[in-house]
Amino acid sequence: MNWTWFHQLGSPKSFYALTSQWLPWLVTVMVISMTAALVWALLYIPPDYQQGYTTRILVIHVAVAGTSLAFFPLMAVAGTITLVWRIKLADMVARNAATLGAWFSFVTLATGSLWGSVMWGTWWEWTDARLVSMLFQFFLLLAVIALRSAMDDNDKAAKACALLSIVGCINVVIIKYSVEWWNVLHQPNSPVGMSNSGANGPEFWLPTLLMVVAVYLFLTVSLILSTRNEILHRERKAQWVRELLAAS
Amino acid sequence: MAPVTTGIAGTGSAFMATLKRDLLIASKRKNDMLNPFMFFLIVASLFPIAVTREPQQLTDISAGVLWIAALLASLLAMDSLYRSDFEDGSLALLLLCPQPLYFMVLAKNLSHWLVSGLPVVLVSPLIAYMLKLPAESYLPLFLSLLVGTPVLSLLGSIGVALTVGLGSRGLILAVITLPMTVPVLIFGTLAVQEPRFGADLAGYLAILGAQLLAAIALAPLASAAALRISVN
Numbered sequence: 001m002n003w004t005w006f007h008q009l010g011s012p013k014s015f016y017a018l019t020s021q022w023l024p025w026l027v028t029v030m031v032i033s034m035t036a037a038l039v040w041a042l043l044y045i046p047p048d049y050q051q052g053y054t055t056r057i058l059v060i061h062v063a064v065a066g067t068s069l070a071f072f073p074l075m076a077v078a079g080t081i082t083l084v085w086r087i088k089l090a091d092m093v094a095r096n097a098a099t100l101g102a103w104f105s106f107v108t109l110a111t112g113s114l115w116g117s118v119m120w121g122t123w124w125e126w127t128d129a130r131l132v133s134m135l136f137q138f139f140l141l142l143a144v145i146a147l148r149s150a151m152d153d154n155d156k157a158a159k160a161c162a163l164l165s166i167v168g169c170i171n172v173v174i175i176k177y178s179v180e181w182w183n184v185l186h187q188p189n190s191p192v193g194m195s196n197s198g199a200n201g202p203e204f205w206l207p208t209l210l211m212v213v214a215v216y217l218f219l220t221v222s223l224i225l226s227t228r229n230e231i232l233h234r235e236r237k238a239q240w241v242r243e244l245l246a247a248s
Numbered sequence: 249m250a251p252v253t254t255g256i257a258g259t260g261s262a263f264m265a266t267l268k269r270d271l272l273i274a275s276k277r278k279n280d281m282l283n284p285f286m287f288f289l290i291v292a293s294l295f296p297i298a299v300t301r302e303p304q305q306l307t308d309i310s311a312g313v314l315w316i317a318a319l320l321a322s323l324l325a326m327d328s329l330y331r332s333d334f335e336d337g338s339l340a341l342l343l344l345c346p347q348p349l350y351f352m353v354l355a356k357n358l359s360h361w362l363v364s365g366l367p368v369v370l371v372s373p374l375i376a377y378m379l380k381l382p383a384e385s386y387l388p389l390f391l392s393l394l395v396g397t398p399v400l401s402l403l404g405s406i407g408v409a410l411t412v413g414l415g416s417r418g419l420i421l422a423v424i425t426l427p428m429t430v431p432v433l434i435f436g437t438l439a440v441q442e443p444r445f446g447a448d449l450a451g452y453l454a455i456l457g458a459q460l461l462a463a464i465a466l467a468p469l470a471s472a473a474a475l476r477i478s479v480n
Contacts, residue, residue, distance in 0.1 A: 083473075136430055139423075139426075139427040140427045140428070142423070143424045143427060146420055146423050146424070147410065147411070147420060150411070150414055150416075150417075150420045151414065156413075156478070156480075159477040160410050160474065160477050160478070163470060163473055163474055163477065164410060166470075167406060167470050170466075171427075171428050174431050174459075175427075175430050175431055178430060178431035178434045178435065179430070179434065181434075181455075182434045182435075182438065
């Protein structure tokens with residue numbers, strides 16, 4: 001098997017060049033799908049017979065929540081690449097993924113609370129397993145960021161955060177199931193069953209699907225842009241970066 | 249010719265040597281043994297003062313208070329697990345040993361738990377009495393702490409190993425470790441609370457035991473990798 005592409009993608013310079021070609025396309029598709037999904041979701045979804053217009057919050061919430069689950073696996077894979085192949089690019093991606101993941105988790109919690117404040121009459125509910133496990137995913141992502149900022153040595157921080165990401169990835173899964181069992185064992189039920197109450201037809205799940213695609217594209221574009229920034233910063237003494245900056 | 253292998257101890261004897269050494273060091277530093285114990289005692293007695301003096305309300309919160317006090321005591325004790333070894337260089341020597349680091353880390357964790365975790369477990373029924381935990385919950389509390397606190401030590405060890413070289417590590421250690429202890433806390437407190445209402449204690453202990461076995465199998469690997477990152 002030919003692994004040249006892997007090493008090529010792993011070099012910051014060729015990653016930068018490659019993403020320069022991809023970015024215009026990605027951004028275009030992202031902007032179109034995001035605009036379409038937002039307009040569709042926020043203006044055209046018919047009011048639910050029980051929940052009224054609040055289902056429109058859910059379109060964003062579901063998409064962001066689903067996407068935020070991708071961050072720990074992403075960071076664990078990047079961390080493995082950092083530890084095994086010592087590819088610097090993987091760490092740059094992991095570093096920005098942690099920050100982005102924390103934001104995604106925060107937006108998930110915020111939109112969920114907004115929806116809950118209307119539908120459940122409370123901003124926070126400990127009896128819902130998803131809220132609690134999302135909260136602890138948020139905490140674990142903040143822990144990875146905190147560890148990174150506590151370490152001065154870039155190389156050491158990369159490896160330490162890689163390891164913590166792998167441990168955290170396993171842990172998030174254990175926490176998720178523990179919190180679910182906890183609710184089953186300890187509490188009768190959520191005050192209001194949330195599952196499926198909004199997703200009752202194509203007029204709801206089609207814009208949600210589009211929104212999921214748009215949010216994943218948004219994640220990809222943000223990750224690429226912030227990684228490119230990081231490349232320029234870390235490689236600022238390299239010849240090609242200087243030439244690039246002189247040319248622009 | 250004599251066999252070349254003489255002089256290299258087997259993994260088992262290296263494990264025992266590390267265990268003995270750490271226990272010996274701990275026995276020379278009585279305060280390290282006493283402090284987690286004292287911390288547990290003091291934190292647990294702060295709750296009635298801050299929250300309530302009503303026996304019924306104390307009964308309601310006692311299981312959670314005891315578990316959180318034990319969790320914090322274990323966390324605060326963790327810092328001494330690798331620090332002095334890191335400072336005097338013996339940790340670097342440990343990493344150079346030909347025996348698998350997994351067993352060395354396991355031995356260090358075990359001795360640390362024996363010294364700082366076990367006293368807390370042993371004294372817990374007494375504090376439980378002060379906090380008005382119902383008498384039938386003493387055994388569940390004791391057993392759940394007995395199975396659960398080693399998991400806390402093993403998880404904390406990862407955090408300590410990652411941060412051992414840092415200047416200020418008290419809070420960062422807590423930030424890293426505390427979210428990971430949620431599953432232990434959930435099933436530990438359930439094991440104390442639920443049997444009173446007719447649930448089967450064995451089921452909760454089995455889940456805690458599963459966590460302990462998983463932690464024994466995996467956590468020292470992560471700790472060992474973290475030590476190799478921190479010490480070089």
